[in-house]
Amino acid sequence: MTDIVRTALILGGARSGKSGFAQGLAENSGRKPVLIATAQALDDEMAARIAHHRADRGSVWGVLEEPLDLVGALAREAINDNITVVDCLTLWIGNLMCAELEVALECERLIEAVTLVRAPVIFVSNEVGSGIVPDNAMARTFRDYQGRLNQRLAQACDHVVLVVAGCPLQVKPATRVDLQF
Amino acid sequence: MTDIVRTALILGGARSGKSGFAQGLAENSGRKPVLIATAQALDDEMAARIAHHRADRGSVWGVLEEPLDLVGALAREAINDNITVVDCLTLWIGNLMCAELEVALECERLIEAVTLVRAPVIFVSNEVGSGIVPDNAMARTFRDYQGRLNQRLAQACDHVVLVVAGCPLQVKPATRVDLQF
Amino acid sequence: MTDIVRTALILGGARSGKSGFAQGLAENSGRKPVLIATAQALDDEMAARIAHHRADRGSVWGVLEEPLDLVGALAREAINDNITVVDCLTLWIGNLMCAELEVALECERLIEAVTLVRAPVIFVSNEVGSGIVPDNAMARTFRDYQGRLNQRLAQACDHVVLVVAGCPLQVKPATRVDLQF
Structure with a gap:
C-alpha cells in the first residue's frame, strides 16, 4: 500500500x-489543481499549458499570482479538495530579496505553514x-538562502524528488545508506 | 533477462x-565503436585514449568529427554492427549557435533521427x-536549449544515466515514484 | 550484514x-570524531556546531585547521579509534591554487594516502x-581539478554519497546499470 502524501518537494x-x-502529479491526483505562481509574468509555455487546461473540460487549474505572501496564499488555497502547486520557491526568494524583506524569517514562516496546511x-x-x-556577492547570498530553504523544506515534506531531464529520481x-565505520 | 537497448543518454x-x-559501454558492447565528435579539436585525454585504442589490436574506434550535421552523420554511421557514441550535444548546441543556425529546429531533426537509427x-x-x-543572456538561452534537448532526448531514448564522479546513477x-495525494 | 567502510566521499x-x-556519520560511528578543516576561518555555523559538541559531554570533536598539507594531517590524525572528516576538498584545491602549488601532483599524493590510512x-x-x-579561465581550471579529483577519489573510496537538500543518494x-546493446 502506498501512503498518502501531504507535502512534496520537487527539485531540479x-x-x-x-x-x-x-x-502532472497534481493533474493525476483526482483533486482540483491550484497553481500559486510566484512569477508575476508567467512564461509562454506555462501560459499555453494553462490555456490548454482551461479549454479542456475535464481539468480546470485555478491560478493565483503571489510573488511575496506565499504563507497567506497557502492558508487560503490549500484547503478542501484542492491540491496546490507552488511554482517556484526560487523566484519567491528572488522576489523577497528585491523587496528587501527578511528572507530567513519568511522562510521560517513558510516551514511553519507547511506543518499546518489542510490539503x-x-x-x-x-x-x-x-x-x-x-x-557576485548577491548571487552567493541567494544561493545560501535557496540551499538552506531546500534543506528545511526537504525535512518538512513527506516526499522529495529530484528531476533530471524530465525523469524523477x-x-x-x-x-537506506547504512555506513558502518 | 536484460532488454536490448538501442539508444542511451549519458548526462553529467x-x-x-x-x-x-x-x-566503456561502447567498448564492452561487442560492436564496432564509432565516435562522432562534435568538438573540432579533440582534447588530449580523448586523443590519447583513441591512440591507445588504435594501438590495441582488439579494439578499433572509428572517429568522425562533425560539429554541425549530426543528423547526417548518424544516418551514415549508426548502421550495421556499429555502436555510435555522440560526444557531446553540449558542444553541438554551442556550434549551432555560433553558426547562427536554428537550434530548436536542429534539435527537432535530431529527435526525429533518434527514432530512425538502425544501430x-x-x-x-x-x-x-x-x-x-x-x-549573460546568451548563456541563459544556451541553458534553455540544452535543458529542453536533454528532456526531449530522455523521452526518446531507452535509457538515461546520470554520471556522478564517474559512478552511474x-x-x-x-x-517508480508513486505519490498518492 | 553491512560491510565495514573505511573511506567515504560525500558530494553535494x-x-x-x-x-x-x-x-552525523562520524558522530554515530562510535569512534572519536576528528575534523580536518581546510578553511582557515571556520564559518559561524560550523563554529557553533563544534562549540555545541565541545559543551556536550558525550561527544568531543578534535579539530585541526590544515589548509594545504592534507596528506600530512591524515597521516597524523587518521589513526587508532579516530574517524576523520575532511571538510572540504573544494577549499583545499582553492588553497593549493592560491599557494601556486602543483594541484594535480597534490591530488595524486592524496589518492595514494587514501590507500594507506589506518582509520x-x-x-x-x-x-x-x-x-x-x-x-573565467581560472574557474574553468578549478572546475577541471575538482571534477578529476572527485572521480579519482570516488574510485578510491568504498562509498560515495550525493547529498541533495540534506537527503543522501x-x-x-x-x-547495477546493465545496458546490452
Missing part, C-alpha cells in the same frame, strides 16, 4: 522538467548550488 | 566522467542548469 | 547539507560542474 535544475512533473501541496524549487561559486524517503 | 556535469562511462547510439550531454542563473527506466 | 552542491551529513576517513567535496561553463556501490 533550470529546464529540468520539474514544473511539468509537479503539474496537499507540491513545492517546486531549483537546485542552484552545483556550479562554480558566483563572483526519488530522494526522500531515502534509500 | 563537466569532468563528471560521463564520456569515459559512455566509451545503437549513445548520446553524451551536459547538465548545465544546476548553478546560479547566468548574468540510473535515471530511466525510473524508479 | 553548496548548502546541500553535505557537511552535516558527514558529521576511517570521510571526505566532503563539492559538485561544481553542473552549471554553465564559467567565463547512494552513488557507490552503484545500482
Whole structure:
C-alpha cells in the first residue's frame, strides 16, 4: 500500500522538467489543481499549458499570482479538495530579496505553514548550488538562502524528488545508506 | 533477462566522467565503436585514449568529427554492427549557435533521427542548469536549449544515466515514484 | 550484514547539507570524531556546531585547521579509534591554487594516502560542474581539478554519497546499470 502524501518537494535544475512533473502529479491526483505562481509574468509555455487546461473540460487549474505572501496564499488555497502547486520557491526568494524583506524569517514562516496546511501541496524549487561559486556577492547570498530553504523544506515534506531531464529520481524517503565505520 | 537497448543518454556535469562511462559501454558492447565528435579539436585525454585504442589490436574506434550535421552523420554511421557514441550535444548546441543556425529546429531533426537509427547510439550531454542563473543572456538561452534537448532526448531514448564522479546513477527506466495525494 | 567502510566521499552542491551529513556519520560511528578543516576561518555555523559538541559531554570533536598539507594531517590524525572528516576538498584545491602549488601532483599524493590510512576517513567535496561553463579561465581550471579529483577519489573510496537538500543518494556501490546493446 502506498501512503498518502501531504507535502512534496520537487527539485531540479533550470529546464529540468520539474514544473511539468509537479503539474502532472497534481493533474493525476483526482483533486482540483491550484497553481500559486510566484512569477508575476508567467512564461509562454506555462501560459499555453494553462490555456490548454482551461479549454479542456475535464481539468480546470485555478491560478493565483503571489510573488511575496506565499504563507497567506497557502492558508487560503490549500484547503478542501484542492491540491496546490507552488511554482517556484526560487523566484519567491528572488522576489523577497528585491523587496528587501527578511528572507530567513519568511522562510521560517513558510516551514511553519507547511506543518499546518489542510490539503496537499507540491513545492517546486531549483537546485542552484552545483556550479562554480558566483563572483557576485548577491548571487552567493541567494544561493545560501535557496540551499538552506531546500534543506528545511526537504525535512518538512513527506516526499522529495529530484528531476533530471524530465525523469524523477526519488530522494526522500531515502534509500537506506547504512555506513558502518 | 536484460532488454536490448538501442539508444542511451549519458548526462553529467563537466569532468563528471560521463564520456569515459559512455566509451566503456561502447567498448564492452561487442560492436564496432564509432565516435562522432562534435568538438573540432579533440582534447588530449580523448586523443590519447583513441591512440591507445588504435594501438590495441582488439579494439578499433572509428572517429568522425562533425560539429554541425549530426543528423547526417548518424544516418551514415549508426548502421550495421556499429555502436555510435555522440560526444557531446553540449558542444553541438554551442556550434549551432555560433553558426547562427536554428537550434530548436536542429534539435527537432535530431529527435526525429533518434527514432530512425538502425544501430545503437549513445548520446553524451551536459547538465548545465544546476548553478546560479547566468548574468549573460546568451548563456541563459544556451541553458534553455540544452535543458529542453536533454528532456526531449530522455523521452526518446531507452535509457538515461546520470554520471556522478564517474559512478552511474540510473535515471530511466525510473524508479517508480508513486505519490498518492 | 553491512560491510565495514573505511573511506567515504560525500558530494553535494553548496548548502546541500553535505557537511552535516558527514558529521552525523562520524558522530554515530562510535569512534572519536576528528575534523580536518581546510578553511582557515571556520564559518559561524560550523563554529557553533563544534562549540555545541565541545559543551556536550558525550561527544568531543578534535579539530585541526590544515589548509594545504592534507596528506600530512591524515597521516597524523587518521589513526587508532579516530574517524576523520575532511571538510572540504573544494577549499583545499582553492588553497593549493592560491599557494601556486602543483594541484594535480597534490591530488595524486592524496589518492595514494587514501590507500594507506589506518582509520576511517570521510571526505566532503563539492559538485561544481553542473552549471554553465564559467567565463573565467581560472574557474574553468578549478572546475577541471575538482571534477578529476572527485572521480579519482570516488574510485578510491568504498562509498560515495550525493547529498541533495540534506537527503543522501547512494552513488557507490552503484545500482547495477546493465545496458546490452
